[in-house]
Amino acid sequence: MTSHSRDEPLTKLNEPESNDSHDKLNHARVPNCEAIATSSHVFIHAITAIRPGEEPFIDYRLVADGKITDEVCAEYA
Template identity: 45%
Template sequence: MTQAQGAKTNAKTRPSTLPATPPAAKAGGRRIQVRRSGVHGKGVFAVAPIAKGEIIIEYKGEVISWPEALRRHPHDPKDPNHTFYFELETGDAIDAKVGGNAARWINHACKPNCEADEINGRVFIKALRSLKPGEELFYDYGLSIDAPYTAKLKKEYECRCGAKNCRGTMLSPKR
């Protein structure tokens, strides 16, 4: 497994406290919009107020095994560290390149305003604080790689969030 292929995005796993499809997740398209981001490429922006704790959107895509994700890697050979994979607690992954929605365009930030919660094998993006129209949505990707975090590796997963205490990388801190 190469370093690029080893990156996995992680969500917090929680017991189910939501209906099969939360009402807020169904309405996501009317409250958010994908457009050009000042941070990186495309981003997702609030177009209506979003309350703290509100589920904004479900991260959708094809659920595949991690070996299948590695087989499909990279999505773009010119940018091999950019994928739409989201690792699930089961070890499977959501590939948002296939059947994905606007959630795949939410950018990383070291001081995010959203978080990703896994509930019964599904991933929901939830507001950590109240969001105003025009604000870009961010969550901490918390990428994990088994390889040592070298300066070169951190640069490959460079963070562009601009937060005051930016880690400089989308990789999660080693524990």
């Protein structure tokens, strides 16, 4: 993995032999990355500088516009 700044996307997390990039992301209350969802993809973007060898972290907590209801939680389950 190469070093990234907050202004450039973190585009390569998975090893060439693996398509499971999600297994490279762990939770942190103060993450260094954020997930940006589109209708067809989820992009991981560095929000702080990430040095070579440093692990990328995202916040697993659900963030949604408006009130988080049981229905909203079920949609993301």
